[in-house]
Amino acid sequence: MALTKEMLKEKIYKKNIVILNVLPEDEYLKLRIKGSNNLPLTQDHDAFVAEVDKRYGKKFQFITHGADSGCAAGLHAANALKKNGFRADYYPGGVREWDEAGLPTEGFRSKPGEPERF
Numbered sequence: 001m002a003l004t005k006e007m008l009k010e011k012i013y014k015k016n017i018v019i020l021n022v023l024p025e026d027e028y029l030k031l032r033i034k035g036s037n038n039l040p041l042t043q044d045h046d047a048f049v050a051e052v053d054k055r056y057g058k059k060f061q062f063i064t065h066g067a068d069s070g071c072a073a074g075l076h077a078a079n080a081l082k083k084n085g086f087r088a089d090y091y092p093g094g095v096r097e098w099d100e101a102g103l104p105t106e107g108f109r110s111k112p113g114e115p116e117r118f
Contacts, residue, residue, distance in 0.1 A: 003063060003091045005101055008033075011063065018060045020052070021095065022077040023067055031095055033065070034104035041073045045080040052081060061087040068096035 003011075011017050012035060021028050022041040032038070039055070041048050052062070062081055066073040074090050081088035099105050 001089045003089050005091070005093050005097055005103065008063060008091050008098075009103065011061075016060055018056055018062050019091075020062050020064045020077065021066075022048075022064050022073045023071075023095075027067065029107060031099060031105055031107040033095055033098050034106045036065075041077045041080075045076065048077065049080050049084045049086070052086065053084075058086055061089070063089050063091055065091040065094045068094040 008019075012019060012033070019033055019036040021032050021036045021038045023038070024040050025038055028036075028038040028040075039048065039051060056062075062078070064074040064077040064081070066075075069092050071094055074092065074094065078088040078090040095105070
């Protein structure tokens with residue numbers, strides 16, 4: 001199921017939820033949804049699913065996301081997880097929508113409109 005930012009806000013700090021940013025680590029380090037975890041989605045979706053299982057198991061509900069609505073990585077990650085018996089939803093707005101809404105972020109740039117710091 002695709003989630004809105006309002007739906008994600010309601011779920012984000014629950015103990016059984018894992019927010020998974022599936023972008024490359026360098027993008028995750030620049031800007032991410034506060035409290036999210038990083039596990040880049042690779043071409044090998046089976047390896048991605050195996051790593052999720054190794055790190056977390058199936059006891060959590062996963063919410064995956066990418067950069068923005070034009071980034072399909074979060075959708076592909078959620079589908080791969082669901083196909084393998086995980087509970088997974090997708091946040092299509094990604095870190096960009098979250099940041100533009102002024103919601104909590106972390107990284108090199110922590111406020112909307114603020115230039116990236118390296």
